[in-house]
Amino acid sequence: MTEPVKGPASYFPSIEKKYGRPIGEWQELIRSSDLTKHMELVNWLKSEHGMGHGHANALVAHTLKEG
Known part of the structure; x- marks a missing residue:
């Protein structure tokens, strides 16, 4: 089980x-x-791509954590 x-x-x-x-x-x-x-x-994803705050925040956090 995963x-x-x-x-x-x-x-x-x-x-x-x-x-x-x-x-x-x-x-x-x-x-x-x-x-x-x-x-x-986060603000760029929200303004330029219409992404919601939670989605933008999660995506940026994960991407920046990867380096």
């Missing part, structure tokens, strides 16, 4: 479903952005 996904990654299935892009694409957008600060990236 452990349920916890933390920011638990949002990934709903992010893909709601916004129609795979997580890898979102992460590439984040990595290729000139923005580097967490909240700058």
